[in-house]
Amino acid sequence: MKEKLFQMPPMRTNTKGELRTVGFELEYSGLTLTKSAAIILKALGGHIDVINPYHFKIRDTAYGTFTLVLDFQFLVESGLEQWLHTIGLDQALEKDTVKAIKRFIADLSETVVPYEISTSPLPLDRIDVIETVKEELRRHGAMGTKADPLYAFGFHINPEAARITVDDILKTLRAFFLLYDYLVDRIKPDMTRRLTPYIDPFDKEYTQLVLDSTYNPTMIELIDDYLEYNPTRNRALDLLPLFAWIDVDRVMAQMEGEKISARPTYHYRLPNSRVDEPAWCTCEAWNSWVLVERLANDEETLKELSGRCLEFLDSPFHFFQKDEWISEVRRWAER
DSSP: OOOOSOOOOSOOBOTTSOBOEEEEEEEEBSSOHHHHHHHHHHHHOOEEEEEETTEEEEEEETTEEEEEEESOHHHHTTHHHHHHHHTTOTTTSOHHHHHHHHHHHHHHHTTTOOEEEEOOOEEGGGTTHHHHHHHHHHHTTOBOGGGSTTOOOBEEEEEBOSOOSHHHHHHHHHHHHHHHHHHHHHHOOOHHHHHSSTTOOOOHHHHHHHHSTTOOOOHHHHHHHHHHHOOSSOSSEEOHHHHHHHOHHHHHHHSTTOOOOOOSBOEEOOSBOOTTOTTOOHHHHHHHHHHHHHHHTOHHHHHHHHHHHHHHHHSTTGGGGHHHHHHHHHHHHTO
16 A cells, blocks of 8 residues: 655654654656656745856755756766867867767766656655656656666665764664665566665675674774775665765775765665656655664664674575574564
């Protein structure tokens, strides 16, 4: 049954006593950026800024700024001109030629590269605007990941960390590890997305390290261990933005050349973009994240399931016992 409400996490405020915020990134195809911007402008008001043909901003809405891009960094950041300058062709080619090259790359990219609309950080009591945005795009023909075998579109969620302490981050990471197989079973990430590296699961060795009750790292040790085992943004739960917020120099020393936006949020990448499906509510994806926070704040269950999961992972037959593990987690998650 379709869930119709955005559930609230156990901790609704941050350390300042302010309502926590959440950002969303919705990938889709089937609409141009110009059309998409017009749809959002009509629904929410505001003003359009055209940064370049592949990068729009809608500012001054009641919900902050919405950014729309062709999710192809080379074009979004006007990297083509920089590349041409690097190889010495920027002066040799006419501007119209550069534009034609960019248009060719964009047209080619649009077959597999999604458009993306991202929100400003939204307070918890206003996050349902993402459902309004999704519905407006759907009504006008936006397509999600199931619309084409080549699509690997996601719906990413960036919840502000309630507390930026090693204990809270560790509990959240443990909760995600414990729920991962259940969440995959519940969300059913599209096979194309699972075959790409964008939402790779964490390695068994790192999972065992984190779930071990004797693992009691300092913040620096937690960050260093994460970087050692996960020197990539391509995880179903990406902690690099949060760790960069805490210690950007330490993170970028290992991730040189990567574009990592430091922010005090988790980056939950597992859900599909199902923008074209009338029965899908964006709250379903959000509520799956709330489960992670619920478990992180249930210390007794977290400890009990961590021990059980380590036993499960130690078994030489654990792959064949996955359904049993999912059933055990489901008993807690759906009670």
